[in-house]
Amino acid sequence: MSVEKVEVLVVGAGQAGVAMSEHLGRAGVPHLVLERARIAERWRTERWDSLVANGPAWHDRFPGLDFPGNPDAFVAKEAVADYFVDYAEKIAAPIRCGVEVTSVRRNTGRPGFRAETSAGVIEADYVVAATGPFQRPVIPALVPETAGLTQLHSAAYRNPGQLPPGAVLVVGAGSSGAQIAAELMQAGRKVYLSVGPHDRPPRRYRGRDFVWWLGVLNKWDAEAMPGAEHTTIAVTGAEGGHTVDFRRLAAEGMTLVGRTEGFRDGVMAFAPDLAANLAHGDANYLSVLDEADAYVARNGLDLPEEPTARIIGPDPACVTDPILSLDLAQAGITTILWATGFALDFGWLQIDAFDAQGRPQHKRGVSVEPGVYFLGLPWQTRRGSSFIWGVWYDAKYVADHIVKQRAYTLYRPATAAE
């Protein structure tokens, strides 16, 4: 049986796979991208209906193509997916959709890799795992399925109408949790929001979006610091974009609680850390304003002052007198919505490039297993790595590395050639 051979096999056609294809194509490296579903599938079917990009269109994009329309708008998720389909077409990316890679193993006794796929075997000299920073939804094992509650992860949430009638406990107040909780409250639900430690940058300050501030302050390029691999960031582009303000949500009727800690006999326990978590978020918010002000002063920029941005509202009762335990049935809660993040899952990549916890071992995406690369990991090289614009630069680095390695593989001594 003949086996299809490719030089570079890219697994996954989200933004990372498309960016990888652009750089490999530009360097003239033959490659194939396999996608189990459709291009940018996660944006289409693994996010909630009303999601818009967290960054404005002028920023959250690849250098080679603008989003149509207002560059300051926050693009709806379907339009983000369409953008990558258009981009793939523009660069004539060799993407084969509807093909799942089920395993990749190193060949024995000869170079290269053997990929088993839903459409047969493919052999490749190099493999790029571009299967996303957010692969497997994580739900902490706190509440048994037998508790009589609807439980779902933010990745499975679509809209308020999907949930049974009743109040909702949203666990996690990063970008997903904060946005979903606000949407549920606007739909008339009673909402409890469990708020853990988080950063809470201002959406806009002195006439500029925070993505601009993080750019000029060179924070998108910050490299991962030990122990700071994951920071929950509460930011939203919904309704034209505004700063996430938990106190305002509480004033509008949401009940805030601390980190969700345990569950017993229908009663949920929360840590006494709500005030501290809000204070941490405030400190982060104010530090961005301080650094922005210093930048304006140092560079003599003419950006309008905005002293009201420093006004932080009074603590609501749920903060000054925190709820530490809650009988969910008594509170009318019928649904727990876990906005508790994602884990990596490289079960299909059966090579020796992971630590004991299953984390990829790599430097800037170049794995410890020669010939295998990662792309799109959180903090792969910097804060921006898992975001649309950041992955494009990481893809360039990975493509350059493949080009260099390929030159060694293709080299033959002149004498042998004679």
Ligand SMILES: Cc1cc2nc3c(=O)[nH]c(=O)nc-3n(C[C@H](O)[C@H](O)[C@H](O)COP(=O)(O)OP(=O)(O)OC[C@H]3O[C@@H](n4cnc5c(N)ncnc54)[C@H](O)[C@@H]3O)c2cc1C
């Ligand atoms: C709710 C949410 C909102 C976000 N908003 C923004 C934002 O506004 N701006 C921004 O820049 N970033 C945002 N991000 C982060 C990031 O841009 C997205 O997560 C993006 O989808 C990551 O792109 P990717 O290509 O790395 O991975 P993915 O989009 O996850 O693409 C990986 C692809 O690989 C495919 N795949 C997986 N396994 C296999 C296999 N074994 N065989 C074949 N194919 C496979 C999947 O089907 C998928 O299409 C957001 C993330 C989330 C969760």
